[in-house]
Amino acid sequence: xxxxxxxxxxxxxxxxxxxxxxxxxxxxxxxxxxxxxxxxxxxxxxxxxxxxxxxxxxxxxxxxxxxxxxxxxxxxxxxxxxx
Numbered sequence: 001x002x003x004x005x006x007x008x009x010x011x012x013x014x015x016x017x018x019x020x021x022x023x024x025x026x027x028x029x030x031x032x033x034x035x036x037x038x039x040x041x042x043x044x045x046x047x048x049x050x051x052x053x054x055x056x057x058x059x060x061x062x063x064x065x066x067x068x069x070x071x072x073x074x075x076x077x078x079x080x081x082x083x
Contacts, residue, residue, distance in 0.1 A: 009047065012062060015069040016080040019049045020062070048072070 009023030
């Protein structure tokens with residue numbers, strides 16, 4: 001059974017009608033007896049989506065993603081109380 005998010009990543013927050021997701025890149029697993037080790041995160045990339053459509057990708061921080069989402073909304077950001 002698959003997940004609903006698919007390959008979008010972790011849901012972070014909602015800015016108006018836009019959603020922000022974080023996608024992690026992991027370091028290669030080390031050999032170990034324990035099969036359930038959580039791999040170390042190498043880097044995180046933030047993406048902005050509107051519904052299922054990818055609007056902007058490859059943002060470095062959450063604050064940068066939120067600022068870009070507010071900028072994308074334009075005049076509609078006032079309707080959501082973001083400005």
